[in-house]
Amino acid sequence: MVRSKALTRVEGITPGILVFRGQRVILDRELAVIYGVTTKRLNEQVKRNSERFPEDFMFQLTPEEAELSRSQFATLKPGRGQNIKYRPYAFTEHGAIQAANVLSSPRAIEMGVFVVRAFVKLRQMLASNKELAQKVDELERKLQTHDRAIVDILKAIRELMNPPTPARRVPLPERLCTRAHGRRRSATYAF
Incomplete structure (x- = not known):
């Protein structure tokens, strides 16, 4: 079945x-609609x-792949006579161009240009997504570094907020406790 509305936009x-x-x-049924x-x-x-x-350029989908492609299109219904009779063919970018050449209708040739542009646009979108993913990864690494630094700063602040532990008194030997003038000093020193 051919759709009456012409697809002329890459989107x-x-x-x-x-x-x-x-x-x-691109599957054969989609390509057929595009080429009229x-x-x-x-x-x-x-x-x-x-x-x-x-x-x-082109290959036929396996039964599992065909079932997966079927789930992409909600118009297909399960049940006898309601499903795909034949496994669809999948055309790569070069296969789609070649299909336009073998069909040799004016519409197929005209739409072949749009198919190529769609593949190119998809390639560009994927490339920009890769760049975006790299930038997000870089930001995550920076955040992890900053998180570690913040944790270290908070630990230092907590240590400063805790009252200092009282100095421990260490007893000194008796001979060190007498001064030259004979007076006794305190027998403990704080450390």
Whole structure:
């Protein structure tokens, strides 16, 4: 089924880009909508031109991956006849461009540019997120250093707030307690 509303903004394409097997891909049903054809027609053209689609351009999802992709779309219902009949194909950025070339319709060629821009924008967003994550990590390290310094300062303040312990009186030997004039001194000294 083809949507009547044309997708001409990159922001409309970007949410359809998913990650499978460590690669950013767009599923055949999303790509078909973007290019203005049915999923069946897209897959027919891909099969007819299979030599143009090596594994790094396109791959078919495993049953587990297909189930995972299904959970991404709330419109699909569980039950007999309500689910995906065939496992979807996932197209990488290069595969999506190649699909536009094999379809060779004016809309597919025009929308191929938007698909490429969507992949580029996603790459830029991920790069900026990495930079942001690095800055957050750096701030966390600084905070930990500051926290340790604050704890040390608070310990020092607590020690200063406690009353000093009274000096301990140590008895001196008797011979040290007499002065030269014969008078006795105190037999203890504070330390």
